[in-house]
Amino acid sequence: MNKLKSFLVEYLLWQYLWGCVAWMAYRLYSFSFPEILIFGIPIILGLVFGLQQNSLGAKIAYPDKEMKGLFWKGEIWAVVIFSMVVGWIIVEVKPIAFFTQAGNAKNIVQGLFNPNFKQLVPMLAALMETVYLALLATVFAVPFAFILSFFAAKNLMYSTILGKIVYYIIRTITTIVRSIEALVWAIIFCVWVGIGPFAGMLALWIHSIAALVKLYSEQIESIDPGPVEAIVATGASTLQVWRYAVTPQILSPYLAFTIYRWDMNVRMATVVGFVGGGGIGLALNQQQQMLAWRNVGLIIWLIALVVWVMDIFSGYLREKLVMT
Numbered sequence: 001m002n003k004l005k006s007f008l009v010e011y012l013l014w015q016y017l018w019g020c021v022a023w024m025a026y027r028l029y030s031f032s033f034p035e036i037l038i039f040g041i042p043i044i045l046g047l048v049f050g051l052q053q054n055s056l057g058a059k060i061a062y063p064d065k066e067m068k069g070l071f072w073k074g075e076i077w078a079v080v081i082f083s084m085v086v087g088w089i090i091v092e093v094k095p096i097a098f099f100t101q102a103g104n105a106k107n108i109v110q111g112l113f114n115p116n117f118k119q120l121v122p123m124l125a126a127l128m129e130t131v132y133l134a135l136l137a138t139v140f141a142v143p144f145a146f147i148l149s150f151f152a153a154k155n156l157m158y159s160t161i162l163g164k165i166v167y168y169i170i171r172t173i174t175t176i177v178r179s180i181e182a183l184v185w186a187i188i189f190c191v192w193v194g195i196g197p198f199a200g201m202l203a204l205w206i207h208s209i210a211a212l213v214k215l216y217s218e219q220i221e222s223i224d225p226g227p228v229e230a231i232v233a234t235g236a237s238t239l240q241v242w243r244y245a246v247t248p249q250i251l252s253p254y255l256a257f258t259i260y261r262w263d264m265n266v267r268m269a270t271v272v273g274f275v276g277g278g279g280i281g282l283a284l285n286q287q288q289q290m291l292a293w294r295n296v297g298l299i300i301w302l303i304a305l306v307v308w309v310m311d312i313f314s315g316y317l318r319e320k321l322v323m324t
Helices: 002-029 037-049 056-061 071-091 095-100 102-113 119-151 161-179 183-195 197-221 225-233 238-275 277-291 293-323
Strands: none
Touching: 002 037, 002 056, 002 071, 002 119, 037 056, 037 238, 056 238, 095 102, 102 293, 119 161, 119 197, 119 277, 119 293, 161 197, 161 238, 183 197, 197 277, 225 238, 238 277, 238 293, 277 293
């Protein structure tokens, strides 16, 4: 099994490196390798280097074995260097344009330092919409996340086959939901319920449930098992164990995580508004499309202000809750 593991590591490594070479050859010189070479050569290299005693595959397959030579470190450096080169090409990094075309942002910079305070009242209304949008999304997410987190905690669910099945189902669903950005959920709900803050709230709500389930369940998995074992020994039911042994240990961190999530939702609500989710993000998108840069400058300052206030406020509350 260790030899197979070593081969698989080497194969994946060389498949990546050779894929980078093939992609750069096509991108830079319009030269394409045959598919048999793209997928065949890494197999050969994986077999050859997978049997070497100083390869990265051997290092991972035999962690306790002393490695002679620096070949495995060279493979790691090759991955890092090729990744940076390919990333530079894909992203089309242009340092010269960055330093020589700053004049293109002249209007935005002028608007940023000369905001239009005549629009302060309507923009404050949009900002309050963003804050309460995020608040409701967080509040509505907490009960669902609180209940589901118990079913997503390995130390509570792994004792039976049914528990394991439920654990993997909850974990899989929440991972999928969490992997889809709130921006995408906002697009879905804008089509579902129409453009406005309700769509933005639903997007943040469903994303918050998945994120909080992960945070909550990991906190449950790190609790002291002593009280749980003591209450189980008395013949208590599963619900009683959760109520009297688990909940007291997780309540304070749960509150800290919830406040932190509200802080995140305020920031995410701005982006969600760009696709019709309401709030200050929607106003920012509208003003940007009209090239009203002074209004854009005002909105940016308001967003920065509320994020700063939320960061200070949530940090203070989390500190007090963790200390208690």
